Amino acid sequence: MKKALYGILGLLVVILVVFAVKVVQVERGRDRVQDEIKSKFFPKFSTFDSVKKLSILPLVDYYGEGKDIRTEPGVSYLIKADDTVILMDTGYNEKKEHPSPLIANMQKLGIRPEDIDMIFITHLHPDHLGGTDESSDHNFSLSRGPVKLNPVTVYAPADVSPSKWNPGPKIEVIKEPRVLKPGIASIGVIPRYLFLAGYTEEQSLAINVQGKGIVLIIGCGHQTIERIVEQARMIFHEPIYAVIGGLHFPVYGGRIFVGPVNVQWLVGSDNPPWKGLGEDDVRKGIEVLQGANPAVVSLSPHDSSDWSLEQFRKSFGNKFVELKVGREMTL
Numbered sequence: 001m002k003k004a005l006y007g008i009l010g011l012l013v014v015i016l017v018v019f020a021v022k023v024v025q026v027e028r029g030r031d032r033v034q035d036e037i038k039s040k041f042f043p044k045f046s047t048f049d050s051v052k053k054l055s056i057l058p059l060v061d062y063y064g065e066g067k068d069i070r071t072e073p074g075v076s077y078l079i080k081a082d083d084t085v086i087l088m089d090t091g092y093n094e095k096k097e098h099p100s101p102l103i104a105n106m107q108k109l110g111i112r113p114e115d116i117d118m119i120f121i122t123h124l125h126p127d128h129l130g131g132t133d134e135s136s137d138h139n140f141s142l143s144r145g146p147v148k149l150n151p152v153t154v155y156a157p158a159d160v161s162p163s164k165w166n167p168g169p170k171i172e173v174i175k176e177p178r179v180l181k182p183g184i185a186s187i188g189v190i191p192r193y194l195f196l197a198g199y200t201e202e203q204s205l206a207i208n209v210q211g212k213g214i215v216l217i218i219g220c221g222h223q224t225i226e227r228i229v230e231q232a233r234m235i236f237h238e239p240i241y242a243v244i245g246g247l248h249f250p251v252y253g254g255r256i257f258v259g260p261v262n263v264q265w266l267v268g269s270d271n272p273p274w275k276g277l278g279e280d281d282v283r284k285g286i287e288v289l290q291g292a293n294p295a296v297v298s299l300s301p302h303d304s305s306d307w308s309l310e311q312f313r314k315s316f317g318n319k320f321v322e323l324k325v326g327r328e329m330t331l
Contacts (some may be wrong), residue, residue, distance in 0.1 A: 022196065025193075025198070026194070026195045026270060026271070029193025029199060029270070030193050030270045030271075032193065033191050033193050033199075033270070036191055037191070037227065041234070042176060042177050042188065042231070042234055044234070044235055044236065045185070045235055045236065045237075048179060048182075048183065048185065048208055048236065048237075048238070049182035049208065050182075050209060050210040051081040051082045051084075051182075051183040051184070051208065051209060051210065052082060052209075053081070053082055053330075054079070054080070054081050054207055054209050054215060054330070055079070055080045055328055055329065055331070056077055056079050056217065056328070056329045056331070057077065057078040057079075057080075057109070057326075057327075057328040057329075058075075058076075058077050058323055058325045058326070058327065059076040059077060059078050059091070059102055059105045059109070059111070059325060060072060060074045060075055060076035060089075060090075060091035060092065060101055060102050060105065060302075060325060061074070061075060061300055061301060061302045061323060061324065061325050062255055062300075062301040063322075063323075063324045063325065064105075064324055064325035064326055065324040065325065065326045066108075066326040068108055069105060069108065069325050069326045070101040070104050070105055070325075071101070071325055072091065072092050072093075072101050072302075073092060073094075073127055073255035073256050073303070074089075074091040074092025074093070074094075074101075074126075074128065074302060075088075075089045075091065075122075075127060075219055075220070075245070075300060076088065076089045076090050076091040076102050076128075077089070077217065077245075078106075079205070079207070079217065081181075081207050082183075084117050084118060084181055084184065085115050085116050085117045085118070086116070086117065086118045086119070086184070086205070087116045087118070087120070088119075088120045088121075088122065088205060088217060088219070089120070089128040089219055090119075090121075090128065090130040090140050090141065091128075091130055092126060092127040092130070092131065093130050093131045093141070093143065093144065094131070094132075096131060096133075096144050097143070097144060098143045098144040098145030098165075099143050099145065100130065100142065100143035100144065102142055102143065103142055103147060105325060105326070108326075113142065113148055113149050113166075114148060114149070114150055116149065116150070116152060117150075117152060118152055118153055118154075118155070118180065119140075119152060119153070119154040119155070119169060120154075120155050120180075120186070120203075121140060121154060121155065121156040121157065121160060122202055122203055122204065122205075123157055123200060123201060123202035123219055123220060123222065124138060124156075124157070124158055124160060124200075125197070125200070125220065127220075127256075127302065127303075128220070129160070130142060130143075131144075137163075138159060138160050138161065139160060139161040139162060140160055140161075140162065140163060140166075141162075141163035141166055142165070142166050143165060143166075144165060145165060146165055146166075147166040149166045149167075149168050149169055150169075151168045151169060151170060152168075153169065153171075154169045154171050154172070155172055155174050155180060155203075156171060156173055156174070157173070157174060157175070157189045157202060157203045158173060158201050159171070159173060174189065174203060175189050175201075176188045176189070177231070177235045183207060183208045183209075183210075184205070184206075184207050184208075185205075185206045185208075185235075186203045186204070186205065187203060187204050187205075187206050187216070187228065187231050187232055187235065188203060188231065189202065189203050190202060190203070190223035190228065190231060191223075192222050192223055192224070192270055193270050194222060194268070194269065195267065195270065195271065195272060195276075196266050196267045197267040200222050202219060202220065202222050204216055204217060204219065204223075205217040205218075206232060206236065208236070208238055209241060212241040212295070212331065213238045213239040213240060213241035214232060214236050214238050214241055214242075215241055215244065215296075215331055216228060216229075216242065216243045217244050217245050218243070218245035218247065218300075219245060219246055220245075220246040220247075220248050220303055221245070221246050221247035221248045221303075222248055222268070224285075225243070225247050225285045225289060226284070226285075226288050229288055229289075229291075229292050239293075240293075240294050241295055241296065241331070242296035242297070242298070242331055243289060243292070243294050243296070243297050243298070244296070244298040244300075244321075244323070245298070245299075245300050246299075246302055246303045246304065247285055247299060247300075247303075247304060248264070248268045248277075248303045248304065249268075249277065249281065249282050249285065249299075249303070249304040249305065249308035250262060250264035250268055250277065250304060250305050250308070251277055251278060251279060251281070251282055252305050252308075253305035253306060254303075254305060255302060255303065264303055268303070269281075282308050282311050283311075286311060286312060286315045286316075290316075294319070295319060296319060296321055296329075296331065297312060297316045297320050297321070298320070298322070298323045298329065299312045299320075299323060300323050301323065
């Protein structure tokens with residue numbers, strides 16, 4: 001009996017020590033990131049050009065539309081900017097399947113992997129790289145079986161490699177804002193030090209639509225919408241026309257749980273859990289977007305709760321567009 005009690009006490013001590021270490025790490029990491037961001041200044045692009053046509057088709061996300069569409073708490077979008085076809089992120093594939101939800105949905109929607117001209121990785125978390133093993137190994141996969149890809153360029157915010165299932169693409173690591181093709185750019189890496197997840201580098205895609213302005217397409221928004229909008233305003237002359245994708249507001253619910261624990265809520269903040277994400281963060285995000293005055297707002301449900309989706313829906317009215325797998329947005 002005493003041995004069991006001592007064992008339980010020992011385990012509690014270990015948990016408390018680990019937790020205390022994480023609290024110290026996140027506080028120091030937050031200070032480091034704030035110093036990094038303060039020291040960065042990027043001049044506006046002298047030339048950026050624009051695209052005439054833009055469409056965004058969610059291939060992986062939490063809600064879907066249509067028969068046989070598969071959904072999961074991950075992200076992958078097919079973006080067509082004039083004649084350039086971009087695959088942004090590669091989903092979660094939590095069950096390590098082949099075909100993965102991404103490939104199954106591509107087949108359902110009549111999209112071939114060979115049609116992809118460019119791959120854009122927003123950050124190196126499991127729900128954007130194709131799985132937990134991929135994230136641990138710093139590689140990405142479209143499925144857990146062979147997928148034929150052309151030798152396209154993969155633009156990533158940190159070192160990552162194609163998995164054995166989809167060899168061929170070449171990697172270019174992006175840190176600063178960069179034009180990828182006329183009218184298509186990365187806004188550059190914005191870091192954040194997250195509780196549990198640690199130092200996280202994330203980039204967002206920006207596409208300038210002729211006569212409208214900048215469409216920001218975001219993976220998880222760990223950088224915060226405030227910093228994303230600030231960086232976009234720093235580097236572009238054009239106004240923000242649309243904001244589409246994840247902003248990570250798993251308040252009053254999440255999409256990934258371990259037992260009763262809302263994992264997304266734990267990793268979604270650079271504060272200890274007792275100062276974690278709440279209603280004020282959602283309200284602040286809405287206020288920042290209202291200040292940017294986009295014509296279109298579409299919030300990904302993969303990392304934002306139904307409660308948060310409803311706050312955005314009420315705040316933006318007919319500007320709000322539901323983001324669902326299989327529903328194409330044309331801008």
